[in-house]
Amino acid sequence: MNTRSFRLLVTWNVILTVLLLIALAFVAVSAQAANDPPVKVYTATYAHGNGIAGTAVNDKTISSTTFADILTISVNFTGQTHNHYCVMIGSANLINPALGSTGHRYEFGVGYDANTAASYSFSNMQVEFSDNAGVDDLSYLPVTSNRVFGALTPAAHTLRFQGRKLAAGSPNLTVDNASATAICFKKYQTMLGASEPEGPAPDNFANDQ
Missing domain, CATH: 2.60.120.760 (Jelly Rolls)
Structure with missing residues (x-):
């Protein structure tokens, strides 16, 4: 096999390998997207009644x-x-x-x-x-x-x-x-599944009489 043909073969193999890797990455991303949609919807609920x-x-x-x-x-x-x-x-x-x-x-x-x-x-x-x-x-x-x-x-x-x-x-x-x-x-809200300690709430706001 001459040098020129060998180089063309190597180049073609590299191209095929890159295309294969891209295809595999696309399949993996698609599968992940199917199981993990980009937008998650959460239902808000009151901590207790009278909200x-x-x-x-x-x-x-x-x-x-x-x-x-x-x-x-x-x-x-x-x-x-x-x-x-x-x-x-x-x-x-x-x-x-x-x-x-x-x-x-x-x-x-x-x-x-x-x-x-x-x-x-x-x-x-x-x-x-x-x-x-x-x-x-x-x-x-x-x-x-x-x-x-x-x-x-x-x-x-x-x-x-x-x-x-x-x-x-x-x-x-x-x-x-x-x-x-x-x-x-409440003064403090619960976020990300963790509760912040609730400090003392003021009796009045700045403009209260």
């Missing part, structure tokens, strides 16, 4: 200058060993009482347990209604309030969406419909 709750109501009347409940949500952490943060969100659609051009103001907010919305003025929202002659004033007005409550103890609690009128002489206000949602969670 999220909601409620709704129609035709509620605001008749007092003291905060009164529009909606309440009960959560019960009895038996747990850690505190919780709870986000309370309340929304309402209000009907203009349509009594003259004088503005009438109403206030809405959230509270929990014996603490009314008056304790958390940062989260309180005010609306003003009037009925001016020759003006197409709003017939309805939406309002929303929300707040994070820190360090709810391992016990039963009531989260409250509340409203009041700011002057006794203002007409009663009808809440056409309202809804509220509470979302509660």
Whole structure:
């Protein structure tokens, strides 16, 4: 066999070997991909109940200058060993009482347990209604309030969406419909199958009153 033919044969054998290795690698990757898909889907679950709750109501009347409940949500952490943060969100659609051009103001907010919305003025929202002659004033007005409550103890609690009128002489206000949602969670979450030690939760956030 001459040198040139020998070199061609060696080159061809090298090429075939490389192609074989590539084919084997492709088969191995394909088999692995079949058994281990590139995207894994995990189902999220609560560590325990009362993670999220909601409620709704129609035709509620605001008749007092003291905060009164529009909606309440009960959560019960009895038996747990850690505190919780709870986000309370309340929304309402209000009907203009349509009594003259004088503005009438109403206030809405959230509270929990014996603490009314008056304790958390940062989260309180005010609306003003009037009925001016020759003006197409709003017939309805939406309002929303929300707040994070820190360090709810391992016990039963009531989260409250509340409203009041700011002057006794203002007409009663009808809440056409309202809804509220509470979302509660621990300060530390469990990740990758391991639990972080839970430190003490603060009693108040920086802007709490």
